[in-house]
Amino acid sequence: MNQHSRQLRYFFSGQNFTDGVRITVSILLPAVLLGQWGHFAEGLTISTGAVCVSVTDTPGPAAHRRNGMLAALAVVALTAVLTSVAALNIWTLALEIGALAFALTMLLVWGARAGAVGTAGLLNVVLLLAHPPTLAAAPLHAGLLLLGGLWYAGLALVAYQVRPYRPAQQALGESIHALARFLELKARFYEPRTDLDDDYRQLVAQQVVVNEKQEAARDFLFRTRQIVNETTSTGRRLVLTFVETVDLYERITVGYYDYSAVREEFARTGVLADVARLIRHVATELDHLGVAIQANHAYHGTGPELTAEWERLQARISTLEAGAELGTNTRVLKKILVNLRDIIRRVGNIRRYFDEALTAAAPAASRAAEHHRFVAHQEIELRTFAQNLTMSSAVFRHAVRMTMACLVAFIVAETLWHGQHNYWILMTVTIMLKPGFSLTRQRNTERIVGTLAGGALGGAVLWAVPWPDARFAILVVFMIVAYSFQRTKCLVTVVFLTAYLLIMFRFLGLGFLGVAQERIVDTLVGCGIAFGAGYLLFPSWESEQLTDYMAAALRANLAYLRQLADRLAGRPLPPHEYRLLRKNVYVSGANLAAAFQRMLTEPKSKQHHPEETHEFVVLNHILSSNIAALTGTLREAAPAVPPFPPESRRALTSAVAALGKSLGRIAPAPEPLPELGPAELNVPVLTDDKSLLEQLTFLQKVSTDIGKVTEVLAR
Known part of the structure; x- marks a missing residue:
């Protein structure tokens, strides 16, 4: 199955196509059927109600979708009555449009779904302007709109009850598809002919997509009790596979190297082309898995072929090391090789989604309370509305x-x-x-x-x-x-x-x-x-918001760096605490990258230091990637405790201090940063590991470079 075939399967098995068919059916059927019976106007009104309610039916847990549609029904009925009354006079109609435009737009303070409810109300008001009903006809008109909304909501909820796992499979498949594209872009870094700046721009842009898809899948999986409390294999397979994809994403992002130096040193050997080819093959395999999960079709995969190709690459690198082609060692190629082996292994773990016997044997203990910590919660509180009635x-x-x-x-x-x-x-x-x-x-x-x-x-x-x-x-x-x-x-x-x-x-x-x-x-x-x-x-320019995103990214990376320091000092975090820190790093980095992309579409006069901002985005990505790489190395080395000699501690302390100063420039008057705690007395000091010191020194360098960039951005 080639790339175009996979794209078509992703489209036809995806949530968007499913919703498109449902919206089309809900709009056409009332108008067509009642039109055949001589009541086309009434059918069109029912269809209008379905259109308005469909605006709020965005992907997410069934309970949230149901609540959003019920709220939309109430708003649609209320706006229908108000518009019928206001339409008696042009001035009252203008007053109603102004008042509703303000009130319904303010619903955004309670999140995107609440904002969609407001959009549904505004859409209904606008459509009513074509032929406002009279006061006598207003109750019937509002009733028909409600009937249309109930028709759409019923259709959506019945579809969910009939196939409760389909939305979760579709969300998971889309997140894997985005991750496969991210991995494919990583292959470009090993092609000497590509421009590294352009490669980073594409990679960071795709990072935004990956985060968006993973957040959608996380929100659906971890908010749906039927899945997180599942006692059968289907729900557990969905959750376990999603967790594996997030771990795979971390493994892909940690593969950072000095690509300019790697290209200069190894381009003439041709081995980098082999690395890029293997990465693309792994990305293709991952993409096949994503479309199979999304379409709910079995897939057996090409795992042995990937392993064989990896072994050929290993032999090629061994030949380079043994021969006289290179004047330097191949340690960086070996690191790339080890990383690719782990990526292939994790892709194989995702392939286990189709093995019911393995997942059925997994522990069935509920972890709903832990999962809920990974999703944001939006409470509907009236005081939130009042607190936002200010120009700030x-x-x-x-x-x-x-x-x-x-x-x-x-x-x-x-x-x-x-x-x-x-x-x-x-x-x-x-x-x-x-x-x-x-x-x-x-x-x-x-x-x-x-x-x-x-x-x-x-x-x-x-x-x-x-x-x-x-x-x-x-x-x-x-x-x-x-x-x-x-x-x-x-x-x-x-x-x-x-x-x-x-x-x-x-x-x-x-x-x-x-x-x-x-x-x-x-x-x-x-x-x-x-x-x-x-x-x-009152224009809202992205350059004015960027400092908030930068500060959030720095705070997340500071916390990420501190967990590394704790781990080196003998105080490792529980796995779920580490995953929370990792999630915050990914989300803040993706939000920053998305804001930067939006800024580039604004007028040049409104862009604030675009080149330095891009450098900050890239450095932030490099920093989090290397922290994740070193953390992963230490986790894999457990239970053996890595060394933490004084030189390494100084480098880590300096990196933390540099990030703290950068945060102080971006966000004035930050909270005081706690000092790094001492190492535990029972931590054994093993033989000196130059690799550890080199990695920590690199973290220090990147943190210092971020500090230099923030000096310019703070002016």
Whole structure:
């Protein structure tokens, strides 16, 4: 199975495609069935309720999805009644739009799912503007919307009850797919022709994706009681496999070396090409495992082939060492070889997911309390809402920005542009305006390009396909594609959404050219308002937030470095405590990298020291990778205790001090950093290990380099 085949299998077996099909069915069936019985308007209202509630049905535990959809049902019903009352007067309608835009946007203070509930309410208000129901019809209209929402929620929850493990398998498969891509990018570092700076940029960008997918899988697995308390093999296999993938991620990240020196020394031998080839083969095997888990299909793998290829590489390196090709030793190649052997072994452990006999024999003791420590908890407290009613709150500033933009869009639609679907202007604003300017600009660009391309695609279909049945089939396909990519590729969603809307309006008897013109003009006007609001009204620049992400990354690495010092001093952490520290390092590093990427999409004048920031991101990644590498070496050496001579202790103390000073520059007035504790008296001092001293000295150097960068960034 080649890469394109795997990509297709990932798509068709993934959560996004499943959701796309469900949303399409929930929208089409009420409108089509009731339309056949002469009640198309009522069917369309039911479909609208399904659309609004589907906004909140984001991946996650079933209980969270259920609660989100129930909240959306209440908000949709309430906004339907309020809009019916407010529509009696243009001024009260404007007041309602402003008030709801602010209140519903402020729901973001309780997290992304609560924010999605607010988006569902705003979407319902905007759609009601097309034909606001009268007061007499308001109860019936709200009831039909509720019926549509219940129809979608019931469909989603029944699907989960029928196949309770599918979402977990899909989340796990997607995380493995992202990890396979991360490993594939690591192979580029062994290709002398690639640019190392570009390699690091791609690797750090993929680190963001890996963290996002692992957080999604962790959130689903560790919040679902049916899985963490599972007494059968299926749930345990999911949890054990996920833990193994996180350990594998650590093993992949620890493989850091001075790649410039490695290339210069070994490029002429050709051995680096063999290393890169083996890494790619392992990545391909991992990708096969991911798609098999996601699709819930058996896979036997090519483990023996990878082992044989590793043995050939080992023989090649031994030949180099024994021959006269090199004037230096091959110690770094041996380290790479050992790391690859461990990666292959861990990929083999993931392959055991398909061996029910092995996982069924695993201990069944519940570790739910321990697992819950690895996921963030968001409490719904009213005081949180009140505490964010200040200009220092990013959510409050975004709510004010959204309120003003929606009011401008409403005024423009009512006074300057009297199209039949002028509510599209307001809809564009509510969808395109995001808390950060970088995402607002990106979405606006995708919206404009996608609308133009979608208009052309829809027009081509209407021109080339005159048969109604064929057009309807194409409409269904376009709907599935549009809703399948709505969380991942906004451009694809806009293209196919625009195309299927044009086909749908053609079925309703409206002229294609008129609808297309309205769609394009409304999109341009709405995007202009959203862009202007994001740039002019209390803009949120990533450069202003970067110091917070940098400080979080430094704190996480400081704690990570201290656990290394404790381990060297004879005070190792329990495994779950170490995994918590490791998780914090990965999450903070990925958040920092994502913020840096967003900053690069902002105007040049708003970017603060982009080159130094990139250097900080890379150094932070190198530091955490080397701490993990040394920690892994010490764990594998247990129960033997490694030496901790005075030279090593000085290097470690200096590294901790350098990171502490860097944190002080980035985040003024930090909490006082505790001194490193003394080594335990019962720790034996073995023969001096130059490798340990070299690794600790390298940590000291990287920490010092981070300090130099923070001096520039703090100016």
